[in-house]
Amino acid sequence: AQKITQTQPGMFVQEKEAVTLDCTYDTSDPSYGLFWYKQPSSGEMIFLIYQGSYDQQNATEGRYSLNFQKARKSANLVISASQLGDSAMYFCAMREGPHNQGGKLIFGQGTELSVKP
Amino acid sequence: GAVVSQHPSWVICKSGTSVKIECRSLDFQATTMFWYRQFPKQSLMLMATSNEGSKATYEQGVEKDKFLINHASLTLSTLTVTSAHPEDSSFYICSASYWTSGQETQYFGPGTRLLVL
Numbered sequence: 723a724q725k726i727t728q729t730q731p732g733m734f735v736q737e738k739e740a741v742t743l744d745c746t747y748d749t750s751d752p753s754y755g756l757f758w759y760k761q762p763s764s765g766e767m768i769f770l771i772y773q774g775s776y777d778q779q780n781a782t783e784g785r786y787s788l789n790f791q792k793a794r795k796s797a798n799l800v801i802s803a804s805q806l807g808d809s810a811m812y813f814c815a816m817r818e819g820p821h822n823q824g825g826k827l828i829f830g831q832g833t834e835l836s837v838k839p
Numbered sequence: 840g841a842v843v844s845q846h847p848s849w850v851i852c853k854s855g856t857s858v859k860i861e862c863r864s865l866d867f868q869a870t871t872m873f874w875y876r877q878f879p880k881q882s883l884m885l886m887a888t889s890n891e892g893s894k895a896t897y898e899q900g901v902e903k904d905k906f907l908i909n910h911a912s913l914t915l916s917t918l919t920v921t922s923a924h925p926e927d928s929s930f931y932i933c934s935a936s937y938w939t940s941g942q943e944t945q946y947f948g949p950g951t952r953l954l955v956l
Contacts, residue, residue, distance in 0.1 A: 765930060766949040766950060767932065769944055769946060813882065826888055827885070827945060828885075
C-alpha cells in the first residue's frame, strides 16, 4: 500500500491566486515528520516546509503553509499568491520514527503545478 | 547554510565503463547521506543510506556490487556505478542530513544526469 499519496498528477493555477496541493499518508507510527519539496525542471530538490506529528500548529514558511489534519492523515501544501516561478513538480514526503533520530524519506508520486500568467 | 553540491552534473559514458558521482555537504557536516534515483516524470526512489565510516545500507532490489557507495568523510559521499549499461541511464540525486534544534531535514544536491551509450 502507498504510504504517501498525491492524487493530483497535474494542477493549474492563475498567477496571484492560492493553490492547494493534496497529500495523504499512512503510518501506524505515532512519531513522524512530513515534508514538502519543490523540483523545478532543472532537477534540484528544494526543501519548502516541515510538519512534525506532535506539532500543535500548522507549519508556515513565507507563502507556503501546511494544512495538517492528523485525524484525516492529510498534509496539504497551500501556496498563496502564486508566482510564475512556482511552476514545478511538488513532492510530499514522510519520515517515520522519533524526530531526533532522522531517517529515510518516503516520497509521493508528485504533483506538477503550472502557474498561468 | 545547508548547501549540498554534486559532481558531475552531466555525464555521458560508454557501456561497460564505471562512473563516480560525488556528493558534498559544503557548509555542514553530514553523518548520513542518501542516494536516490529518479526516472523521467516519476518520483524519487531511495537506493541506499550512506553513513560516515560504515557500510551503506541498500534498499531491497538495489545491487550493492553495481552501485558502490563510500562515505569516507563527514562532508563527502560517493556513488560509483560500475560497468554501466544503458539501463543505468537515469537522474541520480543525493541528500545530506542537516540537524538544527534537534530536527533533521534532508537537503538535496542538484543531481547528476547519467547517459550510458
